[in-house]
Amino acid sequence: MLTKRIIPCLDVRDGRTVKGVNFTNLRDMGCPVELGLMYESQGADELMFLDITASVEGRAAMLEFVERVADNLSIPFTVGGGVSSRENVTDLLNAGADKVSMNTAAVKRPELINEVSTQFGSQCCVVAIDARKKENGNRSLENGGKIEWEVLIKGGRESVGLDALEWAEECVRRGAGEILLTSWNRDGMQTGFDIEMVKVFSERLPIPVIASGGAANPESFVEVFEKAGADAALAASIFHDKIYSIGDVKQAVKNAGISVRE
């Protein structure tokens, strides 16, 4: 049986890890390759590296970094953040990324999804959707039992009036292999994943859904797999802040009778 995936996410700037890193057993605490290897040894099923670089020089450093990760890691990893063109995607895949995650660029030019999935296959084509509950969501719930979410782009700064579920379905039609679904209402809150939203997307979409945003503890993962049917779940802070290890999460998920890789 296919197991549920636990995916730690690392923020990287200019090829170095920047967010919430608090490990004492690593010589260079900022080295994302070492962090990645540590997560791999803890049992992470995949890794996600989010590039938050702003400069051109930083982009070049990122490619070098991706190569080093690919040389050392023996589990799959996705690179996302600021992917703006087919050239970006090609560079990252050539550098050794297994998958590339697209967000704003795909919203602005949806053909990018077709291009990437046709050229490299759906398996490496992840579309990240930052979704926020629409303000009229509750009203429509009263009317017809339907809650809606809208797509945010540019790191949550801008709404383009796009329905998140419709957009996800369009991504599937265009060849996306996975949807990384981040709840903008839950992100950084550490109050658990958005079960309601993840459930709707997981049931509706014919491709895997990675739930993101809000992980607070191992129980959050149990809940998102059990109640929302997520195929994978991603988290950053709870792992980086060393509150819980990957092993803690996997043990809890396993104890709940859900299949995980041991």
Add this chain to the structure above:
Amino acid sequence: MKTEVDLVDVAGGNLGSVRRCLDRLGVPYNLVNPKNAPDGSRPIILPGVGNFGAVMENLQKDGFDQLVKRLVADGTPYLGICVGMQILFDWGDESNSAGLGLLPGKVVKFTRGKVPQIGWNKIQCPDSSQSKKSDWPGGYVYFVNSFVAQPEKSSDILYSADYYGDFCAAVKRDNICGFQFHPEKSGPFGQSLLMRWIETVSTNSEFRENLAFATKGGDNAD
């Protein structure tokens, strides 16, 4: 010294990750393509990601598919990974086209669950498998696939796994082997399976005789 392998680089896709994995394992490799053709003296690894038909089309350029087929029929060990395994069979539904036809069977789309299957699944030797195969260890490996092989002969199945029903996760017959999963992305266990195959074929006496013959008779002797 570890056996050198021939890594086929005409099929695109995950060549990079397999190449990196061989580097980590310290296995020397030689990239082969129509311009630098294999002579059958080294085991062949053919990784493949993407579309069955596209991989076959790439292979068919300059008759490379026929060369590979002949070498494998003559006893050169072959390991196909992902689509590299699928093309061993007669037919692929993905592109409605023929494969190499080295193993009887076809490759069909998953009909249940989310497609593609993405993630870690547990592989085990099926109960019915031959005694030689049952000493291959079970464990978790990483899959990314929408299509699966349906071998005509169940004795060709090395590993099976469960995705809304049993499916063929690996095949093995004589010198031919295929992994539907990605050993190069399956952590230490996946790497151990790749290493096991390399060690098995490099100690296989019949192949060593072929190797001696090919090295003696070929131009590439060194």
